[in-house]
Amino acid sequence: MLRSVASRLGSAVCSAARTNVQRTCAVTQVRYRHDVEESAEEFDNRYEAFFNRQDVDGWDIRKAMNDLQGLDLVPEPRIIVAALKACRRVNDYALAVRYMEAVQNKCGDKVGEIWPYLRQEIKPTLDELGILTPEEMGYDKPELAVEDVMDM
Amino acid sequence: MLRSLTRTALRQGARISHRAIATTAVRPADASDLTIQEREQIYPKLGNRDIVGYGFNGNPVYIDREEWPAPAVRFRENTAEVQALRAKEQGDWKALTLEEKKGLYRASFRQTYAEMTAPTGEWKTVIAGLLLGLSFTGWVLIWMKTCVYPPMPRTITKEWQVAQAERMVKQRQGAVLGISSQWDYEKNEWK
Structure with a gap:
């Protein structure tokens, strides 16, 4: 009896382990390599393609915007254009304006040099989609004096 | 009997280990999929707002931060006027007036970047407090010299x-x- 239980136990454990191993292997089909550095060009292409995906939704756009905001760079105009078009596809006007503000913020103290260039590059898209720049919205200066959440 | 028991136990064990290993990145269900009770229980402060992103560590909270342009929740609730604006937003954005565009923005976000980064003038309070503290210690020093220490x-x-x-x-x-x-x-x- 014990022997039969033990042999069944053994075979069952083996088969379970085998299926587990197969499953774990199947999960990681993409092998991430750490010895290849992504060039700036590839980076821009990656984000542009991400925003240009036809099935992109608000979650993805927000995720990519938040990620881009955390990086030490100002996004290329073509990434911004793709992001604005993605906002148009998911019908989120506010997000488009918000992203331009975020990019302006990302320019730091060079905003006087970088933002005019970016605006000139994305101007055709803005006109095409009917998006106003933050300046045109009146958001380059504080509009409301809302209370700071830390003071509530 | 024992055999069938063992088999069942093993099957369950194997299933648990499968579950433990199979981790898929599942997007949390949209709050609109939940019933009202579930919604109230899971997101007691959400009200009638949309969850539109992942948020900090998966917490759908609203926060205005410069390095986090798109919070996970819209700031305003979906009132009738906001819904009307959203319906209009589906169409051509050139047809929206400036007021409507601002309404859309404020429905999603509380503060603009300019408002977030606007100077608060708090430094004046800080300097005032600092000087007050310094002058108080000065008075303490004078008092110590006159009333506490013996003559030099x-x-x-x-x-x-x-x-x-x-x-x-x-x-x-x-x-x-x-x-x-x-x-x-x-x-x-x-x-």
């Missing part, structure tokens, strides 16, 4: 110290390396 010793004066040095020179203290070695006894002055 008589040796603290300049005259006393000069007289003491003279006396040491006259007594030829430290004639080799000390103070008297610095004194020229023929010319009666410091070397």
